Amino acid sequence: MSKVRVAAFSISIDGFGAGPVQDLNNPMGVRGAELHTWFRGTELFKKMQGGTGGTQGTDNDAAAQSFENLGAWILGRNMFGPVRGPWQGDSWKGWWGPSPPYHTPVFVLTHYPRPPLEMEGGTTFHFINDGIESALSKARQAANGKDVRIGGGVSVIRQYLMAGHIDEMHLAVSPVFLGEGENLFTGINLAKLGFAPYKTVCSEKATHIFIRKDSK
Amino acid sequence: MSKVRVAAFSISIDGFGAGPVQDLNNPMGVRGAELHTWFRGTELFKKMQGGTGGTQGTDNDAAAQSFENLGAWILGRNMFGPVRGPWQGDSWKGWWGPSPPYHTPVFVLTHYPRPPLEMEGGTTFHFINDGIESALSKARQAANGKDVRIGGGVSVIRQYLMAGHIDEMHLAVSPVFLGEGENLFTGINLAKLGFAPYKTVCSEKATHIFIRKDSK
Numbered sequence: 238m239s240k241v242r243v244a245a246f247s248i249s250i251d252g253f254g255a256g257p258v259q260d261l262n263n264p265m266g267v268r269g270a271e272l273h274t275w276f277r278g279t280e281l282f283k284k285m286q287g288g289t290g291g292t293q294g295t296d297n298d299a300a301a302q303s304f305e306n307l308g309a310w311i312l313g314r315n316m317f318g319p320v321r322g323p324w325q326g327d328s329w330k331g332w333w334g335p336s337p338p339y340h341t342p343v344f345v346l347t348h349y350p351r352p353p354l355e356m357e358g359g360t361t362f363h364f365i366n367d368g369i370e371s372a373l374s375k376a377r378q379a380a381n382g383k384d385v386r387i388g389g390g391v392s393v394i395r396q397y398l399m400a401g402h403i404d405e406m407h408l409a410v411s412p413v414f415l416g417e418g419e420n421l422f423t424g425i426n427l428a429k430l431g432f433a434p435y436k437t438v439c440s441e442k443a444t445h446i447f448i449r450k451d452s453k
Numbered sequence: 454m455s456k457v458r459v460a461a462f463s464i465s466i467d468g469f470g471a472g473p474v475q476d477l478n479n480p481m482g483v484r485g486a487e488l489h490t491w492f493r494g495t496e497l498f499k500k501m502q503g504g505t506g507g508t509q510g511t512d513n514d515a516a517a518q519s520f521e522n523l524g525a526w527i528l529g530r531n532m533f534g535p536v537r538g539p540w541q542g543d544s545w546k547g548w549w550g551p552s553p554p555y556h557t558p559v560f561v562l563t564h565y566p567r568p569p570l571e572m573e574g575g576t577t578f579h580f581i582n583d584g585i586e587s588a589l590s591k592a593r594q595a596a597n598g599k600d601v602r603i604g605g606g607v608s609v610i611r612q613y614l615m616a617g618h619i620d621e622m623h624l625a626v627s628p629v630f631l632g633e634g635e636n637l638f639t640g641i642n643l644a645k646l647g648f649a650p651y652k653t654v655c656s657e658k659a660t661h662i663f664i665r666k667d668s669k
Contacts (some may be wrong), residue, residue: 250626250650250662251638252468266663269469410466410626412650412662422467423639426632434466439655446466446628
């Protein structure tokens with residue numbers, strides 16, 4: 238059955254999914270990149286960058302699983318780019334160059350309209366300016382029975398969590414403290430929302446926690 | 454050199470070190486006991502309970518290390534017992550029976566005076582009612598070159614962290630969400646306080662994160 242998933246979403250020990258002051262130089266906020274050390278070391282990541290090498294094993298398996306059976310993605314606007322306010326033409330085409338790593342329709346949440354943007358490799362960005370429910374509905378339809386992955390950022394995941402739409406999460410807890418930035422947990426009671434971890438695996442670089450709604 | 458350490462301190466993924474509503478039936482708050490599943494399974498814990506069996510390996514090693522080289526403990530009053538307000542005589546002697554698992558002087562932070570309480574096995578509880586600095590000073594002296602372990606709870610650890618007195622922490626992150634209770638991290642920026650993780654090991658039941666002040 239089609240699921241709405243958060244996968245391979247990296248947070249610090251103290252619960253931050255991005256550092257403060259996101260901008261062109263720090264797309265994930267100050268020190269945010271440290272959250273993703275586990276992913277950047279994997280064979281999968283190297284291959285996505287057109288390279289070779291990288292680690293196999295726990296981190297690579299978790300990364301690979303996060304891309305399985307995806308039919309659509311939803312991203313917050315800040316994950317798509319550093320532009321704020323109305324779009325200034327269509328010159329910004331995402332962080333990823335001509336062939337983004339999604340290879341599916343990607344629904345970008347924004348307050349400002351913009352025509353769809355078709356990229357190489359099967360990725361088309363659709364800009365949704367009428368809310369998270371609309372984006373999810375369109376993503377489900379586009380996914381055609383496959384899963385919808387909520388890519389982030391923190392605020393988008395929190396909105397979908399609180400609206401009760403997320404079925405599963407895979408969080409990668411990196412052994413760093415950020416101390417400030419965007420916190421995934423503050424003010425959200427995941428236990429009361431029905432979530433419980435069901436599997437944990439770890440490497441030196443991350444603890445991968447797999448979470449789903451308790452069927453009890 | 455003598456260190457001030459937090460060790461084997463269990464928290465949830467969302468940062469809670471105890472659940473809500475601590476009382477005689479729930480010394481660690483509602484669902485707080487789930488934080489300690491990793492410890493209760495170990496050979497060390499079974500032995501401390503006068504039993505046999507239990508697991509060896511990662512969790513047991515981490516538990517054993519937490520008891521090494523200790524010369525004194527500091528505990529918050531709620532860790533010593535459920536009594537609130539002035540002591541009602543000396544009938545409450547802790548949660549642990551006649552021979553508590555400390556085997557050193559233990560300094561209990563309280564607002565209310567009480568004479569020292571000598572137990573079997575080398576544990577003496579000293580009740581300190583003139584603040585955390587006084588307790589630490591007395592504990593250091595009693596430890597006589599060995600380490601002082603801050604046993605908890607959350608609020609005591611937070612006070613010593615913010616006062617800059619803690620050298621090392623070993624946190625055991627259990628794969629549960631509590632969603633409410635006492636949060637170790639809220640409003641504390643451990644990165645800015647100079648702490649960084651230097652080692653991570655994990656079992657299915659906990660991720661053990663070893664943290665110290667960065668020497669940079």
